Amino acid sequence: MTSPPTFRRSLWLRLLLLGLATAGPAWAGEPERVSYALIIANNASLNPKMAALRYADDDGARYYELFAPQTKEAVLLSVLDAETQSRHPGLAARTRPPTRAVLKESLARLNARMSEDRAAGRAPVLYFVFTGHGQRGAAGEGTVTLLDGLFSRTDLYKEVITPSPASFLHLIVDACDSYFFVNARGGLPVGPAQTAAVTQHLASRELDRYPNVGVVLSTSTAQESHEWSAISAGVFSHQVRSALAGAADVNADGRVEYSELTAFIAAASQGVEDVRGKLDIFARPPPQDRSATLSDLSRGGTALGYLLVPEGFGGRMWVEDTRGVRVAEFHKERERTLALALPAGRDFYLRTPGREARLTVPKAGAVVDAGGLTWNAQAVASRGPVEDAFREKLFGVPFGPRFYSGYVASLGEAPVAMDDGPDLSP
Structure with a gap:
């Protein structure tokens, strides 16, 4: 029987206060979860009309530092510029170039490890992260840019999603027109009801064939909106990492779900009125489990x-x-x-x-x-x-x-379990 939410929350906070978080419990009935991360970060542009990005490699390095302590293996495909290498000494030696061949090889190795996990009764989870340039072709198919060519939506389904043995696959994409990298061609709705309209738009799309896949995408088409020199990073990726580090854990249970991440980014972006700083996102949890955990800080065995x-x-x-x-x-x-x-x-x-x-x-x-x-x-x-x-x-x-409850209610989504406050009694 799974532990009730109030017990989980109070126990998680007790463990924090006692400094015992890495000895966190495995909840009854849940298979052991093992996580992997494949991060692709590419500053370069193959389109002469598109300037190279400045901070995609920085975002890649920071995603790696976020996932490495809490995954079985984290892989970073990027070419770190001199400034990023000086800020992250030693990381370049663990980084490989973001080419199609290296991506294919990395996926094959991670898939083999996840197949072994499944055979042993574990539940493997894969985070597939891309930060860099994206665009739509003449036929409306979204692509992202690797060092040696474009990687299309067709490639994503054929090489990443379809063959993956992961119990859950979380796609996080920070790129212009990233919506079309995951979803088929069609007009992207705008306005306050955007998320609901996009969800309806996807009803018959191919993503629904993969109920174990969740997506978190930036949907902005303005390059200036997703890089900020003050933090040497992309704004969307900075918000996502902040959320996954625990800032979005609204009910203090040690876990961050999709609804929490989405509400957190909505709150973080709400006050920005300059159109050059506007940021739109699309997030959809895996239909197989709409309460699937994006980040679990209460698990043991992390650094x-x-x-x-x-x-x-x-x-x-x-x-x-x-x-x-x-x-x-x-x-x-x-x-x-x-x-x-x-x-x-x-x-x-x-x-x-x-x-x-x-x-x-x-x-x-x-x-x-x-x-x-x-x-x-x-x-x-x-x-x-x-x-x-x-x-x-x-x-x-x-x-x-307060913000979370109102935001989730406005979308008609099911919220995470809440109570009147943490129970820290002995």
Whole structure:
């Protein structure tokens, strides 16, 4: 019998407070889950009318650092530029170029490992992540750009989705026109009801033939909207990583589901009015289990520590490491407790507009309570109108149970289980 939500939530928070999160329980009736990540990040453009991107490789490196501590194997296909290599020393040696041949070889190896997992009674999960250029061809088929050519929607289904032995396959794509990379040709609806309209539009599309596949896509066609120099990253990918690190875990059960991620990004983007910063997303959980977990921070065996931001702390906050890499960002409702997963053995800064506090995550399973940190003044410089729009408005809306409940109700979706608050009694 699966543990009830209240028990899971209270136990997860107790484990955090005791610093025992990596010894988290396996819930009864659930097969052991093993995860893999294949990340493709390509700055280059094969279209002379499209300028090369600046930060797709940075996004790839950060996705790798997010997934590597919590997966059985993480693979990064990218060519890291000099700046990214200096920011992530040693990573280039573990990186291979994003060519069709290397992609095919990487998929074959991961599929073989996942087939072995299934034979052993485990449930393998694959994260397939792409960040880079995307476009639509004359026939309306979406493509993304590899170093040596285009990779089409037909290629995606033939080489990634159809042969995959994964119990669940999560597609995360940050590229122009990425909607058409996953879905067949057709007009993309716009306006407040976009998500509902897209879902209806997909009713007879080929994605529905694969009920174990979930997708999270940026749907913007404006290049300027998905790269931000202040964080040296794509805005959409930055939001996704923040959500998966725990910022979207609205019910504090240690897991992030699709509805939580979607609501989190909606809150984070809501205040941005400059059209150059507009960001639209499309997310659809696997129909096989619409409550499928995108990120499970309560599982044992990971090399993660935790930053606990307790009730009473509210407002816009972000975490940067000592390299200047912004690991996660959020705008927290004061009434909720937030647990953010961070790589162990590293130093970080928790920052708010004008203030910062340094913290160390000494080892896996360690919990750092933000309530005990020492805060100092921080100077912040402006970088221009679009920078100001992102700096002042992105993550400008508090995210928590109030926003989440209203957002999910507006979509007619089933929310995650909530209760009146965590039970931390002995």
